[in-house]
Amino acid sequence: MFQRISALFWVLAALVSLNDAAESAWNGVVTPGASDPQPFTPYYLPSGAKSYDSSSPLLHYSGQWTDSFSSAFVFNTLRSTSERGASMTFTFFGTGIEWFGNQDQRHGISQVHIDGKKVQEVDAWSSTPLKQQRIFGSHQLRLGRHTLKIVNTGQNRAEAKGFVMDVDALIVLMVPHAYSTVHRSNYLDDSAQPFSDYPPLFSLASEPNPASEWSLVQEGITGVSAMQLTVISDSHALIFDKVEHNPLSIYGHPAWAALYNLDTNALKPLAVESNSFCAGGTFLSNGTLVNVGGNPVVEDHTSAADFGDLDGLQAVRIFEPCNSEDVENCIIYENHDRIRTTSPRWYNTVLRISDGSAMIIGGSRKGGWINNATVNNPTIEYWPPKNVAGSDGLQIHLPFLVDTLNANLFPIAFSLPDETVFMAANQDAMIYDWRRNTERRLPRIPNGVRVTYPMAGTAILLPLSPTNDYAPEVLICGGSTVDDTQPGYQISAQDPASAQCVRLLLTDDGISAGWQVEQMPQARHMPDAVLLPTGDVVIVNGAGTGISGYGNVVGQVGASNADNPVLTPVLYRSSLPLGERFLVSGMPTSSIPRMYHSVATLTPKGNIMIAGSNPNLDRTEVAYGTEYRVEWLNPPYMSMERPEITGGVPSLLGFSESVKLSVQLPSSAPANADVQVALMDLGFVTHTVHANSRLVHLVSSLSQDQHTLTITGPPGEGVYPPGPGFIYLVVDGVPSVGVKVLVGDGKSPEVNQTALDNLLSQTQVDQYEKSKKGKGKGKASSGPRDVQDPSLL
Structure with missing residues (x-):
């Protein structure tokens, strides 16, 4: 009986793919009865319960x-x-x-x-x-x-x-x-x-290793599945999920956003009006976070019909700076009539650029799986809206996002010191001059490896240093060589991932030399790359086979499109010669699969928070289930005597501004200790994209008594786009706890009132809902509107 049902399923899947390929990106399973409205209450029976x-x-x-x-x-x-x-x-x-x-x-x-x-x-x-x-x-x-x-x-x-x-x-x-x-x-x-x-079923703390002393400890829960993660202060991280039956509740229904206390593991649920499924995010120059895009009103593909959420495809969710340990009054603000993108975006990357605004890159016009020409959104826009290349607040066409179909969702992007933007999608890369709206294509990623969703690799901008005039170099690891033109029923959850890592120095000579290729100890896709204050990179999470997503391919494990979780992180020592950079010996192994919708981030303490994993339509308790447990990966320096920044950190650190910090070096530090200062953006993490992740070495000098450290702010907006960051003092490879600072003048990015008025007059509210039903969830814009309260920008 099961074989007959399975055969029927794949026949239907083939028919769906043939009949709907011209429009829908969806190629997965429709939940039975999902179009029938039902109350969105906390009671929910997950599979396996x-x-x-x-x-x-x-x-x-x-x-x-x-x-x-x-x-x-x-x-x-x-x-x-x-x-x-x-x-x-x-x-x-x-x-x-x-x-x-x-x-x-x-x-x-x-x-x-x-x-x-x-x-x-x-x-x-x-x-x-x-x-x-x-x-x-x-x-x-x-x-x-x-x-x-x-x-x-x-x-x-x-x-x-x-x-x-x-x-x-x-x-x-x-x-x-x-x-x-x-x-x-x-x-x-x-x-x-x-x-x-009450001890968990498995003990996840690793045995001490005298050689390395790395440890992995499971402690805390996220309450909502951690699809998106960012550190907002010394004490808290912000988590976004999609609308689903999470165990954390707010206002009588399951929550899909929460604040996580990094010190106590306490949770605060947050109210979100729209579906933030597969949104992107960034901080602006004044420290405000914007969370952009999402999913349509849930009706037929992802679970219950009556979740009560608004269409999230054009949402710009505002989270104002919340730096206190008391987060009682921290909220997420939405107003689709006045604050929205020009067009629907699902799986868009959001990047802070050199003027402190958000660049919103690509995505799909509706939720689904792999991108295609009919639902592709090959454009960029900005928040707040600006008049660039004659756009007057509207979106700008990007040929790169047409040429990189199909596997080009959540494109990789980094703001570069010359104020241009590096982008990579599928097998291609370019440098984009956003002021001139020009593309400089770069050498293709070698060996046919695709690096963006659903063949997702991960990427990092390697540390920027004044010793080489802040020459930028990117590292991209993992991904897959699966053909992105194949329908799901021709792709298997056992198709091997790629072990390839590639580096490209983004100078004229470096671009001419091309990509430098090396191999990770284990193949993986859907990994996360986390910069440490030391300049090393930890690669963690992901799977050895399959591709991203759920409900689409042959041989799914539960609903997962991927299998064979990679449970041991690897350390990448970026400053060492080729062939000597990877270290896996002594790294602890987890027992928790971190598959699709997993995240990892550096914390102010200097360890790595690992959370998430949910390759499912909704919460489930069968493999690979919805994961709420948090793990903490502790580098050896966490158990060492560490330097301290004891005072003097300003609330604002201006560009090229000199500041004197009070510091305490470890008692064992020699007179000639190697002292560095790392200014870090910890990034906004989702779907292997670590948007804005950045480490800039600041010019510094230590007083003779070793108690006063003079640091100089980054030389300009290109080297460090204005916005929040954390300062770490690193002595002989051992970092201090990070201290938060706002780089720049702390002002909001410029609001071009004319561009904003034009966006509101030329676009509609919740366009996808309007096109589908003949009307939107919100009111259509009737003309220019005033800008929102500047404090929200």
């Missing part, structure tokens, strides 16, 4: 309980009690448990016990009635038999109108995901045993 109704005989109740019946409840039933001491007990076999129920003003406080130990007190009170809410969840139990017990304490908060505790359903999971979905604000008893006391 099992749900138990409140009426199940396996749930044992004590005390007085009342049964209620409604189609708003899971399986139409709910059991509730207001009796002090009433309890429910459930014994299960698995690694995780979730408890779902209602929330309103009548609900009170409950105690949660696992295996006889009190783990939390949770408050189910809500000012507004909410159904099918996740009241409690834990997913880090050892695989085995466990007992959950919830007890009504008969207590409530002052504004509550009752003591209700109810049970709608329980979900048992069988795989080791370590996340808790009880919000920190609901933790009432700080003395209760934290979830971290």
